[in-house]
Amino acid sequence: MSSQSENSDMKDVPGPHKRISNLMHQAGNRFCADCGTPEPKWVSSSLGVFICIKCSGIHRSLGVHISKVASLKLDEWSEEQVDALEKLGGNTLLNKKYEAFLPSNIKKPKPHTSIEDRSDFIRKKYEQLQFMECDDNSACAIVPTRGRSLSLAQSSSSCYTFHMENKKYDKAPTKHRIGNAFRNSWTRKDSEHKSSKKSSSLAGMVEFVGLIKVNVVKGTHLAVRDVMTSDPYVILSLGHQSVKTRVIKNNLNPVWNESLMLSIPENIPPLKVLVYDKDTFSTDDFMGEAEIDIQPLVLAAIAYEKSTVNESMQLEKFVASRDNSLVRDGVISLDEGRIKQEISVRLQNVERGVLEIELECVPLTQ
Numbered sequence: 004m005s006s007q008s009e010n011s012d013m014k015d016v017p018g019p020h021k022r023i024s025n026l027m028h029q030a031g032n033r034f035c036a037d038c039g040t041p042e043p044k045w046v047s048s049s050l051g052v053f054i055c056i057k058c059s060g061i062h063r064s065l066g067v068h069i070s071k072v073a074s075l076k077l078d079e080w081s082e083e084q085v086d087a088l089e090k091l092g093g094n095t096l097l098n099k100k101y102e103a104f105l106p107s108n109i110k111k112p113k114p115h116t117s118i119e120d121r122s123d124f125i126r127k128k129y130e131q132l133q134f135m136e137c138d139d140n141s142a143c144a145i146v147p148t149r150g151r152s153l154s155l156a157q158s159s160s161s162c163y164t165f166h167m168e169n170k171k172y173d174k175a176p177t178k179h180r181i182g183n184a185f186r187n188s189w190t191r192k193d194s195e196h197k198s199s200k201k202s203s204s205l206a207g208m209v210e211f212v213g214l215i216k217v218n219v220v221k222g223t224h225l226a227v228r229d230v231m232t233s234d235p236y237v238i239l240s241l242g243h244q245s246v247k248t249r250v251i252k253n254n255l256n257p258v259w260n261e262s263l264m265l266s267i268p269e270n271i272p273p274l275k276v277l278v279y280d281k282d283t284f285s286t287d288d289f290m291g292e293a294e295i296d297i298q299p300l301v302l303a304a305i306a307y308e309k310s311t312v313n314e315s316m317q318l319e320k321f322v323a324s325r326d327n328s329l330v331r332d333g334v335i336s337l338d339e340g341r342i343k344q345e346i347s348v349r350l351q352n353v354e355r356g357v358l359e360i361e362l363e364c365v366p367l368t369q
């Protein structure tokens with residue numbers, strides 16, 4: 004019990020999840036800010052807009068320096084994060100800001116709008132800030148620093164010009180920027196986003212079939228890259244997206260227990276896992292890699308979604324053998340309505356190291 008609280012009845016104070024649920028039920032937040040789909044279950048925690056799963060895939064492809072997507076249901080929320088989200092004001096207020104000058108010839112997407120048109124609108128709205136109110140300088144000042152190769156001539160927004168003139172801006176030629184985008188996308192982290200660019204404009208054109216939550220559990224007996232030890236971190240990549248765990252210092256048996264979320268593109272590429280040793284003064288050293296076929300997991304999730312089975316069960320088993328890199332048998336299981344797979348994989352192209360990962364497939368209906 005907090006002694007500074009004036010409220011004697013503490014059980015009436017809602018926790019973060021209850022507060023999130025209250026925010027979700029506010030009138031403006033009951034429809035996707037970008038396409039109007041009812042009951043959106045995702046939010047851009049940096050922009051503050053509540054969005055549907057389809058729009059969330061496009062927001063992700065903008066990069067975390069523009070939009071940081073979180074699940075309202077699946078992610079953990081702290082009081083501080085809910086405070087920050089609440090402060091942004093919700094869909095009604097934010098659409099007034101980001102769509103203040105929506106030209107009459109531009110149609111807002113609808114729930115069934117094509118991925119191309121949806122992507123086009125979302126990029127104009129949040130990346131190019133084409134429809135944004137601009138007579139108020141404070142609105143411009145909170146624009147996230149963006150690096151991108153759009154020519155000024157394309158942008159009718161004076162706000163953007165203001166932003167360009169008043170911020171330090173990377174003047175490298177476009178072709179170099181694109182090269183950087185690919186390199187940087189491997190090492191992108193929230194605090195390092197200043198040099199990261201969107202990896203490809205095509206990324207937003209991909210239709211997503213679901214989401215995969217990857218829990219990077221731990222590494223065992225990893226390779227030594229510094230004198231005695233290593234500072235390992237893991238990069239996960241799926242199609243155009245890549246995410247990264249934190250660095251654990253001086254540890255060959257690191258425990259991350261870190262959950263990262265990726266959108267699953269329609270063609271279901273393999274999940275690539277790369278382990279690196281963080282070096283402060285030189286390029287990070289490679290510590291092994293693995294490729295995980297997530298297709299069986301995704302197909303199991305899709306099949307489950309259509310079935311009526313409800314009890315926990317084992318769905319499929321991948322037997323560890325010399326032909327694959329599995330250390331233990333990998334089992335896809337149904338656990339309280341969730342399709343999961345635990346994997347223990349031997350890292351490839353390195354002398355040693357095993358990585359334990361848990362996968363959970365989240366269908367689009369979540």
Ligand SMILES: [Zn+2]
Nearest residue numbers: 035038055058
């Ligand atoms: Zn939407």
